[in-house]
Amino acid sequence: MTPDQGRTGQEPTAHEPTDRSPAPNAAPSLRPLVAEDVYRLALPGDPTLHPAGDRIVYTLTTQDAERDRPVTELWEVDAVAGPARRLTTGPSDSSARWSPDGDRLAFLRAPEAGDGPAQLHVMPASGGATLPLTELPLGAGAPVWSPDGTRIAFSAPVTPSDTIDPNAPLVIDRVDHKIDGLGRRGDIHVHVHVLDTRTGKTTRHTNGEFDAGSPAWSPDGRQLAFVAASGPDADLTGHSAAYVLDLEDGEPAEGAEGADRPRRAPSLRPLGSGMATAGAVTWFPDASALLVTGNASIRASHLRLFRVPLDGGPTVDLTAEFDRNVMPGGGGYPGAPATPVGDAVVFCAREHGSTRLYRLELDGTITRLPLTPDAGVAGCSIAEKVGRAAVTLADVDTFGEIAVIDLATGVATRRTEHTAEALAGVLVRRTQAREFVISDGTRVDGYLMRDPDAPTPGPLLVDLHGGPHNAWARHADPYHPYHQILAALGWTILTLNIRGSDGYGEEFFTAALGAWGKADERDVLEPVAELIAEGLVDPARVALTGYSYGGYLTCWLSARSDVFAAAVPGGVVTDLRTVLGPSDCGGLLVDSELLDEQALVANSPITEVARVTVPTLILHGAADDRCPPAQAEQWFHALRTRGVPVRLVLYPGQSHLFILDGRPSHRVDYTRRVVAWVTEHTSSRNAL
Structure with missing residues (x-):
């Protein structure tokens, strides 16, 4: 199904789930994913099961390239067998x-x-x-x-x-x-x-x-x-x-x-x-x-x-x-x-x-x-x-499909194949789990994505999640397509569930409270050093990115370490003192996360900005009320006046979560800019 089908009043389209075996990690018949594939994404969600248990209605979100918007329709599939079919034509049907x-x-x-x-x-x-x-x-x-x-x-x-x-x-x-x-x-x-x-x-x-x-x-x-x-x-x-x-x-x-x-x-x-x-x-x-x-x-x-x-x-x-x-x-x-x-x-x-x-x-x-x-x-x-x-x-292998689970046995049966249909002929690379033991004994999970045939040592992109209590998972990810693109270009992508990440117990979950940046920085720097020591990564070609809390930590680490050749923080917080009032959740930041007002200064990247030399691309929603744009502007101004190569890109009308559900053209642009910035600045550093 192409992104524009189903919005002209035509008859509902049926899709029969296929019995496809998982594609190998590299297959000559499949092409690499590209930024424009964002327009082809078809993501099901919010299933509701008929009281009799025999029918499922769910949302399917696709992208309308012509009107530059996500489109959400209602679809239906039988719980046991048969094709999925469209119930409504959107453009915004839900719940x-x-x-x-x-x-x-x-x-x-x-x-x-x-x-x-x-x-x-x-x-x-x-x-x-x-x-x-x-x-x-x-x-x-x-x-x-x-x-x-x-x-x-x-x-x-x-x-x-x-x-x-x-x-x-x-x-x-x-x-x-x-x-x-x-x-x-x-x-x-x-x-x-x-x-x-x-x-x-x-x-x-x-x-x-x-x-x-x-x-x-x-x-x-x-x-x-x-x-x-x-x-x-x-x-x-x-x-x-x-x-x-x-x-x-x-x-x-x-x-x-x-x-x-x-x-x-x-x-x-x-x-x-x-x-x-x-x-x-x-x-x-x-x-x-x-x-x-x-x-x-x-x-x-x-x-x-x-x-x-x-x-x-x-x-x-x-x-x-x-x-x-x-x-x-x-x-x-x-x-x-x-x-x-x-x-x-x-x-x-x-x-x-x-x-x-x-x-x-x-x-x-x-x-x-x-x-x-x-x-x-x-x-x-x-x-x-x-x-x-x-x-x-x-x-x-999938970004998410509707499945039926037998609650007595836990057996799951997949009932849709929207990922395979939307991205037919496109290689979706898998990640491999990797555990790192930090110097204080803490175990940190990571996920590596790379082409096994890529030459080594090669370039590395480290991507940091938000929250700070979110977490990376090993299943396929539709929201960070630059991972797939860079892996096809010979890069290794490393995502890390650092201290504060969810899924590892309360002690790990709260390990960075009151110590943002300081408690978790080694969870990033030591795995990078380990991959360099193994010969997998070229130490001159390491880039760093992250969004929300990951954007905060990207700014923090670019001031605290000289290992990175390029940095791309998104949805950033850079000055904890000035985010309290403008942010829609800033009022509780001290009580819930920082625990002490002294941390507003000590744990702010802006406090360390004079140490930053890494070329930095800042990406931010212009209508972000979670991490207000002034935080990005402040970081941009501080780097620009110090002669650090820096660029700020603001996305008009976009809120904090636009990388998940914003205008598809903005998500495509975000993807292209990440790829272009890290490849340009790691290549130039290597040449030196």
Whole structure:
């Protein structure tokens, strides 16, 4: 399928999964991947399994080169056999959810022209006309069906006036006044709504100067659990909690009018003693307690699963003895919300970089489902009656495909082949796992990508992940195509899960708290020295890149070491003192990560900038509210005025995560610039 198919009203296209054996690491019939292949990517995600367990609807994101945008459509595939087929033609359809009886499919759809927010829609399971369900001024969030299928809960942004004047002054009273990707939000807050599918009426059930979301129905459909940061200083403390709302209680809020008038409940109170934050929430089948993903502290630590009784009893940490980070899913962090299944809970956690599925029994026993080694899970939908789950499963040869998992055996069956179809004739190189033992005894996982026939010693690119608590995995990666391109040019690519990376236990996860750069720099420099000593790498041709925290560490290391011939930091933080206010998460940076205000100076790359001599290319989204562009500009100015070769590239309109979901032309440009910069500056250094 080419990127532009399916957007002209033609009949749905069918794709039968093929029984292709994994391609060898080098095959003469396959060409190397190139930057323009970004336009050919087809990435499935967010599977939802029919209640009967026989059909899967999922999103498929492709790239519209002509309009320079990603396009997301809904596709369907049978759980056992048969081809995948397109259900909708986008351009922005997402968050599909089956009704409990399996007769209808609710989902979000944004207007074709991009002029307006996403609204809830519904379509018959058998196909047919799609009907809009909401027309809210600021749009709606993902649908959550009530157990009887008569109502849909969702969160949605609202303002006191339900209108936005783009020219009105922004009055700011809280530090959480912006969100990366959405910009400044003024007096906008997100609240819980319920739509009656029989009458079409929408009612808002929370109200106030706080955000409430992640609604979850009780088994009898009389109550809604949700998460809110409703404390008076929640923007400063970062605290959030789970709440339960009785839908049959409460009166309309004073002064509220219209169909979506908010209701006030008489007895809302936070649940979960001993918890500092609450995220994804759902109900245990007997409705006696909530299953909540959260933390006991604001300080950076593993997410855990808590049993929170509704009767006020003690909160129980169900994963207290499980030394891994629970992964509920999110932008750049694959996973899925935990789901009770009978007398157990199925959840995601990261193991050595890959997100895996686990099963938690009532006695506290936790077992990992025996999926393919090096496979990674993103998104999980369960049909309990048939003991089956649908997931997006990435492995060493695919960027992610829809797969069905037998929950009793852990056996996974891949049901789509979008990677093979989109990149037919293109070689997708595998990485090889490598462990490095650092001088203090710490073991650091790395992954090497290279052409085994490339001459040695050769050039090396070290790529550092963000977070700082993200992690590299061995499965195929669609977001860093320059790895594949450089490997075809004879480079070795080294990715490292340094201290602070996820998937190696809490002690490793928190090892760089309060010591950014200083605690983890040896985890980069010593593996590079080892590869040089082995004769694999030319010491004059070593380049360094990284994004977000990886961009921060790239700047830090370019000041602390002279081993690098070229540096390409992206989405950078360079001055921790000046990022606190402008960043959408800067307010909690000291309490959660740095632990001491003294680190704002001591651990800032800008403090060491006078030592930098390496030619540097800075790549940054111009609308980045996570790591604001001023951080990139400050680094650029400091290097330029010191005579260091430097270039700054800003991508208009692009947020922090644009390298994942931004304009395809910008992602292609990013790829080309990384390749050009490191090849140019390592070649010139070698010539000297």
